[in-house]
Amino acid sequence: MAVIKGARLPVTPKPGLRVAVANGDRLPTAGLCSHLQLTIGDEAFSEHFFALPLDGFDVILGCQFLQSLGPILWDFSNLTMSFWRVNRRVTWQGTEGNIRRACALISDDLLQSLIAAFEDLFLEPQGLPPSKSFDHRIPLLPNSAPVAVRPYRYPHVQKDEIERQCANMLAQGIIQPSTSPFSSPVLLVKKQDSTWRFCIDYRALNAITVKDKFPIPVVDELLDDLKHAHFFTKLDLLSGYHQVRMHEADIHKTAFRTHHGHFEFLVMPFGLSNAPSTFQALMNEVLRPFLRQFVLVFFDDILIFSKSWAEHLQHVRTVLLQLHNHNLKLKRSKCIFGQTSVTYLGHVVTHQGVSMDPAKVQAISDWPEPLTIRALRGFLGLAGYYCRFIHNYGTLAAPLTNLLRRGAYSWSSDAASAFAALKQALSASPVLQLPDFSLPFIVECDASGSGFGALLHQGDGPVAYFSRPVAAHHAKLAAYERELIRLVKAVRHWRPYLWGTTFIVRTDHYSLKHLLDQRLSTIPQHTWVSKLFGFDFQVEYRPGKANTVADALSRRNEEPTLHALSSPSFSFYDALRKKVAEHHAYADLHAQHSTNTLPAGWCYRDGLFTKQGRIFLASSSAFTLVALQIAHGMGHEGVEKTLHRLRSNFILPSIKKAVRDFVAACPTCQNNKSVHLHPAGLLQPLPIPARIWADISMDFIVGFPKNIVKLHGIPESIVSDRDSVFTSIFWQKLFRLQGVHLKLSSAFHPQTDGQTEVVNRTIEMYLRCLACDRPRSWLQLLPWAEFCYNTSYHSALKATPFEVVYGRSVPSLLPYTPVATNIEAVDLCLQNRDDLLRDARQRLLQAQQRMKTNYDKFHRDVSFSVGQWVLLRLNHRLAVGIRTKSNAKLSPRFYGPYKIVEKVGELAYRLALPDNARIHDVIRESSAVTSTRHHDNKFEILVEWKHLDKSDASWEDLSWFRAQYPSFQLEDELLAQEGGSVTDPHWGQVYTRKNKTHPDSEKI
Template sequence: MLVKKANSKWRMCIDYTNLNDACPKDCYPMPNIDKLVEAASGNERLSLLDAYSGYHQVPMAPEDEEKTSFYVGDEIYCYVMMPFGLKNAGAIYQKMVTIVFRAQIGWNLEVYVDDIVVKSLKADDHLTDLGETFNNLRQNIMRLNPAKCIFGVESGKFLGFMVSRRGIEVNPEKIRAIAEMEPPKSVKDIQRLTGRVAALHRFISKSADKCLPFFKIMSSPPLLTKAKDGEILYLYLGISDEVISSVLSYLSSPPLLTKAKDGEILYLYLGISDEVISSVLVREEAKQQKPIYYISSVLHGVELRYPIAEKAALAVITSARKLRPYFQSHPIIILTDQPLRQILQKPECFGRLIKWAVELGEFEITFQQKSAIRAQALADFIVECTLGAGALLIGLDGCRSEHALKFNFDATNNMAEYEALLLATGDGDQHRPKHTELEDPILSFLQDEIVPEDRQEAMKLRRKASRYTLLDGVLYKRSFSLPLLRCLNPYEAEYALREVYEGVCGSHVGARTLAHKVLKQGYYWPNMYKDATHFVQRCLKCQFFAHLTHQPAEELTTLVAPWPFAQWGLDLLGPFVKGVGGVTHLIVGVDYFTKWVEAWPLSSLTSKNVEDFVFSSIICRYGIPNQIVADNGTQFNCTSFRDFCSSYGIKLQFTSIYHPESNGMVESVNKCILEGIKPRLEQHKAKWVDELNNVLWAYRITSRTAIGETPYHLAFGTEVVIPIEIGVPSFRVTHFDEGRNGQLLRENLDLLDDLREEARLRTLVYKQKIANFYNKRVRPQTFKVGDLVLRKAGLTGFETRFGKLAPNWEGPYTVAEVPHPGAYILWDTEGNRVPRVWNVNNLKKFYP
């Protein structure tokens, strides 16, 4: 069986159930992932390596090769290298890499199966460490997958975590997987959500508290009821969104976890509630406490009735079991307001307490009365419901501006701080001075020789001031290109940019050119290029007259039909010279699976003609399709044709407006039909109707690259007899046996499913190659709801009034909805919906 991998390649999997049942279990211990991740952090340089084809680098013993046998068709094969699917494959491979890198593991390398990280405490030593690793790889003939290897980085993803010199961070992909989930509608959805949250439990304080409502639903699911639209709704209302929001709010600024140093003292804080016990292991550095590991567990059964002191003891024993390597190698100070030392060490304790005391006796544990948490290092660990926030702004002249904010929701300390910061920032912008001199410290130094009290700051100011001078009270900067550059304040800088950019002698140039022009005119201020970039980016005229973009903005989305004649693409082709019967257009239909083509000449473009074509040429011949894809023409996107499709249960899908690539199959067939008709007509263009069937026949019996077969063969299971076989009889015509012909045709039909499956796989590979080639040119551009965008003016006839002087873009519009990636529904400035769906290639971001 072929299984598609994450990199779009294929892996062959074989069912070795019987072989695995007969094999004894290899008890080689696998490394602890948490310890490997912690060991990989705290290094200046990392290289992340991936072994090529993993298990296939381990040779099989010759006498065991036949045990891996499998058959394909009538042929029998076996593996000479270790295949995927064997019970002991992981342990054997881990044993091999442990032997290969035994001199490096724990020193400058960590390895888990085929994931290898080369680490260096100092960046200067990294090449030496890599050289040692490559020597071991060469000596043992191990190969790496270059597409998955990353060399000489400061941070990277290892075993699902982001490791760097700073510590261990959450993998953003796991946060995105939770954020992009739909609200849970079933117990299975809730199990899926809690599973994703559980994968991040090390980073989430009180994770069990946050997910407790979900655990309750899974342990005793509430009643289900059916809504009118068929959606399953829980009577347990209002919980899901609240819990998801709280988790996502916490993960928006996840904590940075650090690793413990050998032998240092670690601190364990406990959190006890009615139904959950939690703890966090921290280390102290420079009088600041930094988290190492968060633990949380839900209480069950009799545990819910424990006294609070016994719950605290249970939190200690749970932490010790989960963090056993830390408890064994470090002294642990447990900070709690419960008398745990007296409870666990008193002679008369019995039952579970004496068992817990014995189990904790092997560790070096000290109990200490908890005081206030220093430096608020764990402020996000203790959740408080606050009422509001305040901000106080104090100016240089002593003026004060006080503001208060009251919340109508429960907020954590972090949330309150963010809200207060936003409040202060917004008010500060209103009070920002318009004419502040940016070089005040330099002016003070040059005029009065005033320097900061800090010695280093004073030296820095003297060095910086040596590049400046004062002339008649005006500050100038010594330049490499001109004698002196006048220093401007923000108000003067904005005036200079506007005058040079759009003044009488100005021109709408790029940001870099704009900054250079201002500089050459003899002016300077800090961040000139950054200010010029923002100014150019927000110029309305430049946005409307900007060059049209030709690079795709969204990766190619491939369409593959599930079975023959299930998905058809429709399009109109023309106009042509009027033919017999007054026909001027063609309606073309293409089956996405077999590439079979049907076409009708039309004299008028009406929805009734389209319905007749679908009924006569598609439904009556090949059955009712599952889906029809068409453009936004009025013949397709109308009430009549919608009702027609709905009456037969056909899903009607429309492509993005002015984006024919969305229905590329039909566009490709249209091109083939035109190329087939043109050479046949010569001077008699009106005879295109007579040549249509010949062109369609030629297309149907020509092998198509995507499927590797002719549409006729894939549709009917045999090849058609063509005229040349009558004029010059072929082998099958000469040796035609009427008696066996029927039997041969039935055998062909029996093999047709296999032929179609091969064509489907070949189509997938072909489309993936096309997508890979197309995606190399993609320049990603995405918008979210509420963003302002411009639309290509040429799509709506906006430029016809002005000819060559017309703008290239028009708008702005607001993104109202994102039906699927790369497609957008827009609102105009009055809040009215713009008709149809617009592709991202026809839009660009607008900067007000």
């Protein structure tokens, strides 16, 4: 270009034209110089030349020019070339001064000679390093007491290793015996080569250390100095910390204690909070004359950069000489010399500039197409988190955000294009920002069953992504261990950013919140927490829903959708149809059906005989028991209500006795329902005290469910107790203005509000029966209990509450066969409702008279015999025998059955309670009721389903479970067949849903 400007040669512009040169670069051209006259020796030429920004030569003749000369004879030894032109031989002689030899031809010899000249830099250090002005000090906070943490307990094999390594460090002069009041514990961490790394847990000492604020280099500023650099060398110090002496006055603070002695470090150990600042200050001082000229220093990582090979060799020699003068040693295996591309501080550095490491954004590029709305939300949550870095984000994401509308999820070509465009935008290097060490880093981690994701960010932009699949041997670990391992891997992966800075770790695993305060008591903690020593960070807990980025990265590998293997079946009706077709009890009905002589109202539909929509079951049919189980199992109601519910769907001749026997023997009812007979046991008065306050009595009422309030509008009157809510001025005036009459009960007399007490007791009974196996699900079962109450037959009303309120029959939950329905006129419906209300009022009055007559009866006298099986009432022993539960109101009323082994006195009996029961085995007769048992052998097992909460565990028939999962090995199958006792971990509750001939309960 200088020749063109000096000679003022005409240049024809060629916009957009680039020319490939010998080193592979494509240089932009300023234009074309046509028909320039060139004279070499005695030969004249006319050629076209491109104007290029080249250094070193004014004109370069390319291959096109050499081809125009024809055959050429080369002599590289004498630097001559010969060719024929115009029938004569022309020979050109080269000059030594105008030839540049390629660095690749001589680089190895020169580089190896240079390294050999400083061979002593790669030798193991002998003795202590010399004392410098940067010897490490440990300033403590004012009035800080010496830190003395007792040592951990070590296995025998680790004790031998600790003794061996201490002996080696004593021989090297790194440590010495100590009498310091300071003491920190030792950790041994196993390395990949099966050797042990010796670590000190200095967390307690770091907590009282005054933090050093020495400036840590800003990486983006360092990388800006690499412009025009073509050659790079990276150096790494050998055990850099051990090349720094401890200050004489602070040696005793590094003391550590083992099982066999007390020692202290003479060199700077790993794990001290101010160690990175001390080391950076030392390296800056050693290489200060060359910083930003051709050297970058980030702790123990040294980068030498140069524009030319000759300069680079001189720069490498200068740095090695400086390290030699300060007696610093290098680790040969981690040093890289004379490269045109090198990875430094997480960036790929070449002569073209600095680019992001492709592995940093690979996690985004590999994201699969979302198959569900949940997966799409995860991807859009990640993309939206970085929308400020993506041009036209709203336009790109519109086809995907539209899919989030209810019922609109249908993957299309537009959605696929938008998904690919967003991935490309997220994966582009401008999204990732260079770190700023003046701002705190934030590491967000999350580990799922399929992968691990982490995000490093600060301020407004992300710095890097980190995502890995879960290793096979890690997938079997506990959740705490998996989260801890992923946290350590993320921190160590980003060590160039985090080392020597204070950063924040955000995780959705709550137990990691207290990581810095936990005592290291397990091998995984010793192994992984020790790798974080020396890092200065705080842990913040953030739920998974808020931790969208890391959570999305960890769960990007979606599990395939599994189709359900089960579906609703009607095996009862299928089997019943088969029985109807074969059983002799239905022979008469079949004959009548074939001759069209069925009684009025009867019909034969879908293989079943019905009358007015109810299915006929013969008295000898085996399906009677199944029908009883269905009707009674809905809410475990009493005889009359079960019978009414059964007859609303089935026709069963002479069924009342069967219902009475079935309900009496129902184990769930016996365990959970209150006994409405006269209280058992005669009165035994307490002794009269000789003085006042000699004997006292107290009671506490706990365990009531919360949030059971239903509003039904403003009533005409309210009966309530005398709670402060109802007696307040606000409450009184509110209802006075509304015209509502408040009726407060007498003090300590809940019978005033007896109707509400009865309803509450009934609802509690329903919930207790439905939720006894999983009391935490009572809220989900409350609507079902309400339905059971509203559709149950009330003896006082001679109808169900549903019929009284709505004036029509209860709709059947099981529409067995379609039947015709006549729609009555509105006025007739209203008239029937008025009649029902009048009857209800009359019957309620009669019921009140019966209740008044039966009120305040005497206790009944009961007795049991030795060997008899009874159920145990424990509601009055909750504070002694059982751990109080949050849903104690829904706990069973009775437990057992248990066998009476001895009669103690007149009113007490000794029971054979489980060994782990925490109550006395002698009980009064009022605490026991006779146990009635079924005689059919039926086994059930409690199944916890994968991917569901433990509260969703369900009782399943054992034979059905074996048929559905024949390859599943039941751990306690043998014990289930032989019989045993199932006990609660905190006391002796027995699950008595199993119906067995053997008196003991089954163990699952």
